[in-house]
Amino acid sequence: MSGVSRRGLLGGIGAAGAGAAAIGFGAGWAAQGSEPDDAGSAPTTFDLYGEHQSGIVTPVQDRLHFAAFDVLTDDRESLVALLQAWTVAAAEMMAGRPAGPDISSYNAPPDDTGEAIGLPSSRLTITFGFGRSLFDDRFGLADRLPEALVELPHFPGDNLDPARSDGDLCVQACADDPQVAVHAVRNLARIGFGTVGVRWSQLGFGKTSTTTRDEQTPRNLMGFKDGTMNLKSDEQSDLDEHVWVEPSDDRDAWLAGGSYLVARRINMTIEIWDRQTLQSQEGDIGRTKAEGAPLSGGTEHDDPDFELAGRDGPLIDPASHVALAHPTANNGVRLLRRGYNFVDGSTEIGRLDAGLFFLAYVTDPRSHYIPMQTQLASKDRLQEYLQHTGSALFAIPGGIAPGEHVGQALFA
Numbered sequence: 001m002s003g004v005s006r007r008g009l010l011g012g013i014g015a016a017g018a019g020a021a022a023i024g025f026g027a028g029w030a031a032q033g034s035e036p037d038d039a040g041s042a043p044t045t046f047d048l049y050g051e052h053q054s055g056i057v058t059p060v061q062d063r064l065h066f067a068a069f070d071v072l073t074d075d076r077e078s079l080v081a082l083l084q085a086w087t088v089a090a091a092e093m094m095a096g097r098p099a100g101p102d103i104s105s106y107n108a109p110p111d112d113t114g115e116a117i118g119l120p121s122s123r124l125t126i127t128f129g130f131g132r133s134l135f136d137d138r139f140g141l142a143d144r145l146p147e148a149l150v151e152l153p154h155f156p157g158d159n160l161d162p163a164r165s166d167g168d169l170c171v172q173a174c175a176d177d178p179q180v181a182v183h184a185v186r187n188l189a190r191i192g193f194g195t196v197g198v199r200w201s202q203l204g205f206g207k208t209s210t211t212t213r214d215e216q217t218p219r220n221l222m223g224f225k226d227g228t229m230n231l232k233s234d235e236q237s238d239l240d241e242h243v244w245v246e247p248s249d250d251r252d253a254w255l256a257g258g259s260y261l262v263a264r265r266i267n268m269t270i271e272i273w274d275r276q277t278l279q280s281q282e283g284d285i286g287r288t289k290a291e292g293a294p295l296s297g298g299t300e301h302d303d304p305d306f307e308l309a310g311r312d313g314p315l316i317d318p319a320s321h322v323a324l325a326h327p328t329a330n331n332g333v334r335l336l337r338r339g340y341n342f343v344d345g346s347t348e349i350g351r352l353d354a355g356l357f358f359l360a361y362v363t364d365p366r367s368h369y370i371p372m373q374t375q376l377a378s379k380d381r382l383q384e385y386l387q388h389t390g391s392a393l394f395a396i397p398g399g400i401a402p403g404e405h406v407g408q409a410l411f412a
């Protein structure tokens with residue numbers, strides 16, 4: 001594996017630390033870049049630097065640790081210093097190295113918490129975002145607030161917990177090993193101590209979407225294949241149309257190459273769902289449970305035929321989830337979904353506190369999320385089993401150039 005193992009680094013990192021540069025610690029431990037394992041095989045390590053941030057079209061990893069932060073200072077320079085430090089540490093961790101150079105001095109806390117030593121990079125990606133509240137008067141950013149970074153409206157059925165919603169900054173860490181994803185968020189929080197505090201965080205397992213075609217479609221906790229019609233990384237013109245921001249004025253020029261991330265914690269009443277007949281479950285989704293094929297016939301990747309009539313009306317119920325989420329019912333809109341299953345223990349009445357942590361990257365939430373969610377919230381048969389308990393919207397700056405920090409154009 002060319003992705004680097006942290007194994008054996010304890011002995012050598014001190015020497016490397018002495019030469020830590022702004023673009024990375026311990027250069028020479030590993031090559032940067034989306035490194036293939038062997039010639040032609042899938043990458044095992046992703047690069048922080050590039051045209052777009054990693055963790056958006058990157059092949060979806062198995063695990064997630066997502067955190068929203070509040071900035072605790074009013075000092076713009078401290079915020080910029082934090083973003084610089086986060087960028088350097090993120091590049092190191094994505095390369096499979098410790099978050100900082102000094103992990104062996106006895107007289108100071110180590111620059112890395114240690115729990116990922118010996119683990120490979122596990123395809124770690126770290127994606128940063130800025131919430132609407134960052135653009136208040138504290139940092140002189142009010143005139144750079146993009147018009148699309150709106151406050152999401154209240155949707156029918158929302159039961160949002162403010163302690164699981166919003167935030168000045170976000171970090172999405174995805175990896176194939178949960179310990180690597182948690183390590184990334186933990187070390188960024190440690191680096192930010194005194195400047196930022198974690199507002200809320202969410203663990204996820206079992207991706208519910210893919211961005212590539214060579215993988216089996218994963219399943220959500222309702223047992224259905226999820227991600228069949230997701231936007232894929234090779235659909236360049238659709239990504240340009242539906243995911244990447246097209247800056248329109250001075251307020252969002254800094255977002256070139258970026259996107260908007262909608263994060264929704266969606267609880268499922270799983271025990272009630274599990275008592276529904278297979279026919280009813282399939283009718284709610286509009287696809288078969290085993291194969292994921294449209295109820296109008298064919299196999300998983302065949303297009304649904306929403307007109308095809310059965311004995312009692314259309315074979316795909318117009319109130320099913322896929323009928324209402326399909327581009328034909330949404331002005332041609334597509335989303336890049338990147339969500340995860342979650343189970344956060346159980347409730348006081350013994351029900352699983354479980355569901356889908358919905359993550360979607362869009363070019364503009366006003367055209368690409370709000371109308372679709374408005375429609376789903378009022379008409380979708382699935383809605384009976386869902387409750388949205390957390391919500392946030394973040395502007396995701398474009399890619400980072402070597403030597404720069406995430407969101408640098410915003411502070412220029």
Ligand SMILES: C=CC1=C(C)c2cc3[nH]c(cc4nc(cc5[nH]c(cc1n2)c(C)c5CCC(=O)O)C(CCC(=O)O)=C4C)c(C)c3C=C
Binds near residue numbers: 228355356
């Ligand atoms: C506002 C957007 C969406 C929310 C919220 C949402 C929640 C949600 N979805 C599922 C399960 C499935 N969704 C599927 C397809 C699908 N869902 C959305 C949007 C939202 N889903 C879109 C845009 C699509 C694609 C529609 C299309 O183009 O046909 C599917 C079918 C398989 C697939 O294509 O992915 C399932 C299954 C759950 C369980 C859920 C909330 C918990």
Ligand SMILES: [Fe+2]
Binds near residue numbers: 321325
């Ligand atoms: Fe969906």
